[in-house]
Every structure is written in structure tokens, then in C-alpha cells.
Amino acid sequence: MERAAFADFVKFLEAHRMDKQEGATTGSGGSTNLVSKGIAAQILSLAAEYGALTESVNNQVVTVQGSLDGIPMALLRQDLLQYCPKGNPTVEEICVHRTLVNWLRRISYGVSFDISRNSQSVAGTPTGTQQGNTQQVTFTPDQHQVSSVVGRLVLWSTRDATSDSFQKQWRSALIANGAGANTSSPSPAFIDSAAGNLLKAGKALLDDVGTTFTESQSLHDALNAAPDQISVDTLVGNAISDQLKSDAKLVQNAGSFLQSLDKFVAEEDAFVTALAEKPVLTLEYNNNRPVGQSPVSTFRLIFDKGFTKEWSLTANGAVAMNDENPPATVPGASRLRDAQFGFQLQHNFSSFIFSSPAALSGSYYFQYQNSPAILNVTPGTPLPGITITGLSPNATQIFSQKGNLHIGQIKLMLGVGQSTMRIPLAVSYSNRTELINKPLWRGQIGITYDFDSFLGGK
Incomplete structure (x- = not known):
């Protein structure tokens, strides 16, 4: 049951996290x-976005x-792999x-696909000599959707709700929050915890209320004979009022339940706050x-x-x-493109x-453009979203006027219910x-979903 309580907490935590990329x-x-974050989804995340920031053409x-540990951790939780915390060499089975x-867990990856480049263009280059009205041509495809x-690589982080240290802190805090630790109990980490106290108090309250209404045959008969809902509500209200006056145990159980609930919520809030304040360096x-440019690292x-x-x-520096x-x-071109x-x-x-x-953020971005943007063009083959007029038929590369970029952004990240789906606006x-030397107002929108809410286990 302790594992179930921790799993529920992890799902709650992941549904409210706004610190991931x-x-x-x-x-x-x-x-x-406009600014990158240092933590990515541990298992897998999917995102579809539309817009542009430093680029001139909107893309979808x-x-x-x-993260690289997503697959082995999923296999461990399904008991398909064995976990060897101390690296015991005598274990015959394959263990992690x-x-x-x-x-x-420190290494994550990401691949973006530009699905706005959904059509494959083909460029032809004449080869050989022309024979009458015919000419041999060599065709090459041009489709770069990646x-x-x-x-x-996370250089420094303690912001991990599934790490051993965090789970140890979770158990210690729950035990310390219990009312009188019983070390002889078979599961003190659960029974003498805020979660255990909450469940015990809730069960006692429900048992007491259930007994009250079960033993009251006259109330049961009166409810069956009630002509309308208003009469039913009045009878139930009067019965509860009378029971609270005569049954001190019911009042005590209700108070105990509310007190345990407050402690459990406070403990969750403390853990969420502690996790959110952890620094990350990546x-x-x-x-x-x-599009139309050489790759940039x-x-x-x-x-x-x-x-x-x-x-x-x-904060980012790049x-x-x-x-x-x-x-x-x-002119002015070099390997150093920008800072x-x-x-x-x-x-x-x-x-x-x-x-x-939800989360509301304000961002600022500055780019020192050391080298102008250089576009590779093929005569007769336009670049997606870019129209060039009056270009020499022999030109294969063009470049823009370089200049520093200043960008400001306001973004609202909306959650969807208690899931890990997000909608950035x-x-x-x-x-x-990088190409247009004029001010621009632009909008960006997307939808994302990650599967880290499954990290709590089975």
C-alpha cells in the first residue's frame, strides 16, 4: 500500500509539473x-507546435x-529485468x-520533424550532350523532414521524484508525520505515516456513519415513505444533527479525519516545494x-x-x-555563426x-549574429516559404544582412485536467x-503530452 501511495503522489506531482522542456x-x-529548460521527460514526450521565433518562416x-533510462526502467517496473542496487556478481539473471x-537518467534526447515539409521536391541536372530535342537528366530528391x-547531459540535478534519495526522504517524512511510530509493525513506513493515518481516520469515520444509518430502522422507513427530495434532505439533515449531538465518537472521528487530511496535503505541498526549488545545470x-541552410551545431x-x-x-547561454x-x-562569414x-x-x-x-512566463532572448545566414539555392527549385526574384541563374548561394536579434515572449502553458497534457499559447x-531586417509580432501554439505519470509503478 505504501508503494501505491507513492505511485499516486508521483502521478499527482507529474500532472502539476511545469519545469520540463x-x-x-x-x-x-x-x-x-524562446528559452530551453534543463529537464526532459524521463520516459517519452510528444509535442506538436506551430510558429517561429528566430526564423523567418513559420513551421509545423x-x-x-x-531519457535513455526510460526503457530499462519500464522493463524493471514490469518485472522483465532485475535490479541489482549493489551490483552483486553472483546474480545469474541479467540485471541493471x-x-x-x-x-x-542524466542523458536525454530529442528529434524534431518539420511536417510542413510534407512534399518531396526533385531537382534535375542535365548530363551528357543534347541529342536533338532530347536531353539526359540526373534527378536527386530533396526531402529533409528532420x-x-x-x-x-544533466551535469547537476536533485530534481527527480523517482530517485532513491527522494523516495527515502518521502518515507522518512511520512514516518515522522505519524502519530506514534510503532517499530514492531510489519509496515511502519505506511501505517505510521500521514497516508496511513488519513486512510485509518477515513475508515473509522465511514464505519461510524455506516453503523449509525444501518442501526436506525426508523430513519430507513421514514426515508422510504418520504414524498419528495426535500423531505429526504430534511430527514437526513435532522438525523445527522441528532447523531452529532449524541455520538461524541462520530465528532472525534470526523475531526481526526480532517486533521489527517490537512497533514497529508501539507506534506505533499512541502515535497512539491522542495522538488521545485532544486537547481538544475544541463x-x-x-x-x-x-530550410535551405547548412546544418548548425x-x-x-x-x-x-x-x-x-x-x-x-x-537562464541559457549558447x-x-x-x-x-x-x-x-x-563578407563577414565564419564558422562562428552566433552567440x-x-x-x-x-x-x-x-x-x-x-x-x-498552468504557468505564465515572460522570456527575453538576445542573439549576436557574427555570421550572416547563408541559403543554398538551386536554380528553378524554390525554397519552402521563400520567394526570390531577380536572382542570377548561376547563383547557388545567397546571404542576408546580419544583425543582432532581440526577442521578447509572453507564454501561457495550460494543463488539461489532471493529465500531463499541456497547451502552450x-x-x-x-x-x-535571421533573414528579415524588420520588427515582427508573431504567435506560437502547440500541444504536448508526456508519459512520466506512469513512473510511480504498477
Whole structure:
């Protein structure tokens, strides 16, 4: 039963968490995130987003994220693998070592697919010599739906509700909250806990109320003879009032139940607050593949710190490098594409609409554009969302005027009931994009879902 209580708490916690990276990372086309967070879903998360921030063309992107320990932990919880916490070499079955699980938990991945590139274009290049009205052509496909590949390494974090240290703290707090620990009990961690006291008090109250109405045959007959609902409500109200006056045990059980409920809720709130305030330091690598451009590798350091259960601050610092040496014919071009900095201040609402969790955040992003954006073009084959007029038929690369980017964003993250589904709604203002040298107001929207609510076990 203790395991069930902890599983329920984990599901409750995951349904109210707003500290995870939901959707594509910063700089990926179609992302709703101006600032990246350091923690991703442990099992798997899915996100569909539409919009643009630093890019000039709106994209529709689907992102899949998870941690490397998701599969082995799922197998462990279904008893398909054995867990060896001390690495006992005498175990004959294949087992998973605790150290391996802890390291796998620190590594997460993400892949974004630009589904707005849903049509495959084919480019043809003449080969051989023309023979009359015929000409041989070599065709090559151009379909790059993978817009971003991300890897993260958590350098420092204690923000994990399923770790051994957190579960140990959970049990210790529940035992300490019990009324008189009984060490001879077969399960003191549950019976002498806030959860155990709550269940015992609730059972006693229900038993007492049930006995009262079962033994009252006259009340039972009166209810059957009641002509309408108003009469039934009056009879039940009078019976409860009389019972409260004559049965001190019922009043005592009701008070005990409410007191135990308050303690249990307070203990949950304390754990949620303690978890939210844990700092996280993460190193992120993002291989971004913009439309018509060479791949760009971004190395980002992420720091996330909560101050209370409601408030948190996230800061990013990044450097982006062109994977290929830009041509010498482009003025000011170099391998160092840009340097970035951003921060986000977030306020969490435990209950917003229909008792659903939500979060409101304000973000600022700055990009020093060291090298201009370079587009690879094929004569006769337009780039998705980009129209170029008056271009020389011999041109294969074009570049834009470089400049620094300043972007501000307000985002509302809405929860759906008590599930881990989220709906991000955002509006942003930028002084320019990587191609357009004019201010822009834009909107971003998405929907995400992660499966970490299943982490509590069976």
C-alpha cells in the first residue's frame, strides 16, 4: 500500500509539473520555446507546435523526447529485468546496475520533424550532350523532414521524484508525520505515516456513519415513505444533527479525519516545494537543420532554479557553429555563426481553469549574429516559404544582412485536467529575424503530452 501511495503522489506531482522542456528546443524551427529548460521527460514526450521565433518562416514541427533510462526502467517496473542496487556478481539473471540507471537518467534526447515539409521536391541536372530535342537528366530528391536533433547531459540535478534519495526522504517524512511510530509493525513506513493515518481516520469515520444509518430502522422507513427530495434532505439533515449531538465518537472521528487530511496535503505541498526549488545545470547539444541552410551545431548551457513552488528562473547561454566552412565570397562569414543569451521568469498556478495546472512566463532572448545566414539555392527549385526574384541563374548561394536579434515572449502553458497534457499559447515580438531586417509580432501554439505519470509503478 505504501508503494501505491507513492505511485499516486508521483502521478499527482507529474500532472502539476511545469519545469520540463516541452516541445522543440530554442532555435529549432516551429518551437514555442524562446528559452530551453534543463529537464526532459524521463520516459517519452510528444509535442506538436506551430510558429517561429528566430526564423523567418513559420513551421509545423513534431518533437519526440525522452531519457535513455526510460526503457530499462519500464522493463524493471514490469518485472522483465532485475535490479541489482549493489551490483552483486553472483546474480545469474541479467540485471541493471543502479549506477547505470543513474547515468542513463542524466542523458536525454530529442528529434524534431518539420511536417510542413510534407512534399518531396526533385531537382534535375542535365548530363551528357543534347541529342536533338532530347536531353539526359540526373534527378536527386530533396526531402529533409528532420529539422533538429538534440542531446542533453544533466551535469547537476536533485530534481527527480523517482530517485532513491527522494523516495527515502518521502518515507522518512511520512514516518515522522505519524502519530506514534510503532517499530514492531510489519509496515511502519505506511501505517505510521500521514497516508496511513488519513486512510485509518477515513475508515473509522465511514464505519461510524455506516453503523449509525444501518442501526436506525426508523430513519430507513421514514426515508422510504418520504414524498419528495426535500423531505429526504430534511430527514437526513435532522438525523445527522441528532447523531452529532449524541455520538461524541462520530465528532472525534470526523475531526481526526480532517486533521489527517490537512497533514497529508501539507506534506505533499512541502515535497512539491522542495522538488521545485532544486537547481538544475544541463549541457545541451542541438544540431539544427534550417530550410535551405547548412546544418548548425549549437552548444547550450542551461541553468534552472526554483525559488518557491510558484516561481522559477531559467537562464541559457549558447554558441552556434556552422557545420561547414562558409564560402570566402560571403563578407563577414565564419564558422562562428552566433552567440546567444536568454532568460525566463515563470509563475506556476496550481489551479487555473477547472482545477487544471498552468504557468505564465515572460522570456527575453538576445542573439549576436557574427555570421550572416547563408541559403543554398538551386536554380528553378524554390525554397519552402521563400520567394526570390531577380536572382542570377548561376547563383547557388545567397546571404542576408546580419544583425543582432532581440526577442521578447509572453507564454501561457495550460494543463488539461489532471493529465500531463499541456497547451502552450505564446506571443512574441522581435526586432528582426535571421533573414528579415524588420520588427515582427508573431504567435506560437502547440500541444504536448508526456508519459512520466506512469513512473510511480504498477
